[in-house]
Amino acid sequence: MFIRNAWYASAWGHELQADNMVSRKILGETLLFYRTSQGSVTVMRDRCSHRFAPLSIGRREGDCVRCMYHGLVFDAAGKCVEEPGRKGVSPNTDVRLYPSAERYKLVWVWMGDPALADPALIPDCHFQDDPAWACDPRYIYYEADYRLILDNLLDFSHLTFVHENTLGGSKKIAEIKPKVEQTEDGVKLTRWYLDEPGVAPYLDGFATFEGRVDRWHIYHLTTLGNVFVMDSGSAPVGTGAPEGIRVPEAMQFVATQIVTPEDEKHAHFFWSYAHNFRLEDSAFTRMLTDRIQEGFVEDKFFIEKQQAVIDEGGSEGMAFILADNGLALGRRLIEQKLAEEASA
């Protein structure tokens, strides 16, 4: 049920300090993450090749890690370089290394065939470390099938209901028909809400202008890696936002939201909410992100309840409604990729 030949965001770079180790399960496999003295990140199976003790309860020794059960030492490439009691090492003692790269503040891991692991395939999330933007990276743990989270992100009509008092605040969001396009690598959705009475509740007190508003959500899902990047914002009504004009008072945001499966029933959610104004005001960045997080906690509540219903009676028989064109396309693209990998 997981696409393997993809780059999966698996940790924030700041989680890996000089000497620590992080253990995290990705696509059902528990991985060990650490940063070498050269500053690069290494990712290997968190499991000694010998008797399967976790390496994360071992000891960092320079750029190596020693399993503290029987003392085998592995270098940053997962190669066994010391076996107590003998010269050299026994055969087949290396630990599986996963191709990895650090980019856009995130550590990305390639879970499939290493020969295909081209860093050029990492989806563009440059707003997270572009100096023209500011953001505060966050993480949410989900007890749910990752696809339920994608469904949620691919149908913003839920903003009107789940996020009535936070991210939404307008009935129009559910009433508008979004433009849904299949792109080379995923799905693009475009939603415009013109001439709204005001900004969304999460912008209360932050608005750079008063009066009626043109709002938009233009977002893109990259199927490989489940990466959403969304251009959203609010501009004074009639100032040309739909035509691409952004007057100075227009508030622009780029949300990055990445869903990495932990296993069939759990997922990691890495996200940030970049803005291109008040860049030096980190308190503002934090406060804005906190408000968005309120909304994301509302999503988590709903999606985990939905998972519980599916655990009880399965997911067969869901009805399709008009608003489902985005999520239906997303699901279909995932199924296609899974079928391609299964047949390869």
Add this chain to the structure above:
Amino acid sequence: MFIRNAWYASAWGHELQADNMVSRKILGETLLFYRTSQGSVTVMRDRCSHRFAPLSIGRREGDCVRCMYHGLVFDAAGKCVEEPGRKGVSPNTDVRLYPSAERYKLVWVWMGDPALADPALIPDCHFQDDPAWACDPRYIYYEADYRLILDNLLDFSHLTFVHENTLGGSKKIAEIKPKVEQTEDGVKLTRWYLDEPGVAPYLDGFATFEGRVDRWHIYHLTTLGNVFVMDSGSAPVGTGAPEGIRVPEAMQFVATQIVTPEDEKHAHFFWSYAHNFRLEDSAFTRMLTDRIQEGFVEDKFFIEKQQAVIDEGGSEGMAFILADNGLALGRRLIEQKLAEEASA
């Protein structure tokens, strides 16, 4: 393992206020209960037809319920009456409605073929709302197969041991051979304990007379719905109780005990213990019911331990003893009904 064509007691009427919603799993399906403005009760699947979010975390809107995920609205018949973003609704968006009825202070749900849901089939529990009797309705949750609870109720020899200091208090209960009869719709058991030294421990301080006692338990299980109704009491010895004479000092009770499966390993137990004296004394009713509950908690302890043993090693190989004629008949009637439904 569940008989579906039956009325199952699923909630006390008082649980459903004007505006609230109750969610409860019955026979493995989670149902939503609420009361409409006309005062009638409606029961539907607690699951939006669209993406399976629970409706119980939605919002009551008049006699309707709105799913707060993507905003679909369902009326009290489970019919989808609003889909945001379009006129009318998409096909197959109705939620399953279950036939239900409120009677004898209980909400009853029909879990099988709706065409067969005849309210006349609801077992008679009228002592619960008969003005000549008083009772205090209660609920106990069981972590056990509902059939283990039926077994318990069908063999009162356990009163001597499990309830030695509460409901029992006499060795004779285990020694007596009950009369066991198959009725049209279940099992009837009759137990008389004549010339006992005193009343059961739970009546300490409540007795309306002194001296030796004739006690009885005459109870009936309706197989469909697992409804027990028991006539029990204590009369001064030799005053004709076995012949049907009830002298004024005789204390008479009607216990109603209903076991509704939640799923294979859990059950709901709705019960009351009606008395036909001191009717205006609600403190007495509560105190009496509290004492009975002590005994029912003893049952729960035993039955859940029994379930744990069965979870470990199965239930094959249980020995049959002489006292088992009641429970054996009850089990057989259930098996027959299950077989009938399976072949239908």
Add this chain to the structure above:
Amino acid sequence: MFIRNAWYASAWGHELQADNMVSRKILGETLLFYRTSQGSVTVMRDRCSHRFAPLSIGRREGDCVRCMYHGLVFDAAGKCVEEPGRKGVSPNTDVRLYPSAERYKLVWVWMGDPALADPALIPDCHFQDDPAWACDPRYIYYEADYRLILDNLLDFSHLTFVHENTLGGSKKIAEIKPKVEQTEDGVKLTRWYLDEPGVAPYLDGFATFEGRVDRWHIYHLTTLGNVFVMDSGSAPVGTGAPEGIRVPEAMQFVATQIVTPEDEKHAHFFWSYAHNFRLEDSAFTRMLTDRIQEGFVEDKFFIEKQQAVIDEGGSEGMAFILADNGLALGRRLIEQKLAEEASA
């Protein structure tokens, strides 16, 4: 996955007082242990033959136990001797009795064919009640497959790493190549660490001499029952310990360590650490045992983490290293016995 025709240590004798009952799961079956008025121990299935209520929530009545559900009484041989409401008892109401014996402070249970239960097969653990030695019996509960614990005991190279600051304290332990011998009933390992700078950390403050040390671990696993008995100690360097000479200052210990499976994923660990000096000093015995226990808790931590890794991805593909000859032999002997029992 369990050898059944073996004596399994299942309780410390001191757990069974005059009137109590102990319930414990052994090889997946929950057993009831109690001591009769003659002082002997009896072990039967902790499950009434009738409706499978646990007997351990019943009542001791002399040397019998009464099931407190419907009142059946069983004697110390598991024979049903009373059924309320009739003369005599119904057929097939006896409870399974397990051959048992109390020896070396432990209660041993035979889990296989009773005809083969020869007490002469109980492994020798006499150091536990030999007046020339003193010990303090202990118990640890493991959430792990018993074989992972055997693996641990069969490769002492882990002392250098897991027990660096407790039982180990020397790199040489991991570097030494032990002598591994197959015996008639199991595996024998011999490890000598000559001319070490000092005693192990757990002996800090207890040492009877100063200066350099010859240390040894000579231990034997009896495959049937998973019984380890280990001769270990420290003697002043060059005083002839390897040749069998024990000068008066030499500190000698005999550890008894027994691993009894509870089920596939849990195990009981009964152990003691006998010493043959300061015999009258029970505070010393307790303190010494506490220090050993620190090390055993380190093992438990590692082994349970290892189990969690195996739960996630199975145990296929473990690499073999040079130090594995002991554990590989132990595993092979267990597999042989299992195959023998399966074919019998």
